[in-house]
Amino acid sequence: MALTINNNMMAMNAARNLSHSYGALATSTQRLSSGLRINTAADDAAGLAIRELMRSDVATLNQGVRNANDAISMIQTADGALQVVDEKLIRMKELAEQAATGTYTSDQRLIIDSEYQAMASEITRIAMATDFNGIYLLNGNLSGANYDGAGINSVGKLKVHFGTGNSSAEDYYYVRIGNSTASALGVGMGAAAGTSGRSISTQEMAQKALDAIQTAIVSKDKIRANLGALQNRLENTISNLQIQAENLQSAESQISDVDVATEMTNFVRNQILTQSAVAMLSQANSLPKMAMQLISG
Structure with missing residues (x-):
């Protein structure tokens, strides 16, 4: 290589290597400080796209778990109210048994009937007053066979949505709660x-x-049994959603997270190369001085 003044090729080569090593060092620093292998689309465009889809699914599944837990709380609210209705029906049957015997006068039966009617009124009050987050549960609003969610307020049975899509086979199902007012019973x-x-x-x-009260008790028990089955189903759904979210999070981590041991090795290597390139650039910049020695000599 000729000794020249205008073009210091060794310095240019050292500067290029320094730029490359310093850029790699910056990338390693970014990855180690963020904990992510993919920080920008330039790092891995396909990986970034897959990661973001996985992240959206994980977030959606976690919200689905919360939705299912809310539905369980709603069902428990309805079941708790029906437990009180059960107590009232048992008392009404006890009063009917009392009034059915011939050892009471008509006036006494009217007194017994007044308590009977009070129990019926309380059943209706409970059914009309029991709500979860403003949604009335036992007044028949959720007893419809059809669902219509096109309006501001949905009509009919209640849809519990927990999946990442909108498939009726995979992402949601409905909760129906029969009318539990005294008249309905x-x-x-x-x-x-x-x-x-x-x-x-x-x-x-x-x-x-x-006989009528016995039928009412059976009707109420069917509602409670249906609610219990739905609660068990929702609990199983929650377990499945949590497993899905966990596995997706693991897959996302494999794509997105940095391997600290490997990246630390790269960091040290790039750091040494950067320091070496700086030293060599300094030496290369001093080489044209040799030409001055020849000229002055």
């Missing part, structure tokens, strides 16, 4: 005319009310 004066459980003011009506 067929007891108390609110029941339809001719219903056996309307009153126990006479011995004959009290005897017929026993």
Whole structure:
């Protein structure tokens, strides 16, 4: 290589190597400080796209878990209210049994019937008042077979959404809760005319009310059994969602997270190369001085 003044090729080569090593050092520093192998699309464009899709699925699945937990809380609220309704129906059957015997006068049966009607009114009050986050659970609003969510307020059965898409087979299912008012159960004066459980003011009506109350208890138990089955299903759904989210998070980590041991090795290598390139650039810049020695000599 000729000794020249205008073009110091050794310095240019050292500067190029320094720029490359310093850039690699900066990349290693960024990865180690962020903990991520992919910080920009330039690091791995395909990996970045896959990572972001996985991150969106993980976030959606975690929200799905929260949705399912909210649904469980709603079901527990409804079941707790139905437990109180159960107590009222048992008391009503006890009163009907009492009024069905012939050892009471008509006035006494009217007194017994007044408590009977009070229990029926309380059942209706509970059904009309039980709500979860403003959604009334036992008044029949959620008993419809059809669902319509096109409006501001959805109509019919309640949709619990927990999946990452919108497939009825995979991402959601419905919760239906039957009407639990006294009239719907067929007891108390609110029941339809001719219903056996309307009153126990006479011995004959009290005897017929026993069967009507038994039917009401069975109807209520069916609602509770359905709620229990839904709660168990939601708990299983939550377990599955958590496993999915965990596995997706693991896969995302394999793509996105930096291997600290490997990257630390790269960091040290790039650091040494950078320091070496700086030293050699300094030496290369001093080489043209040799030409001056020849000229002056």
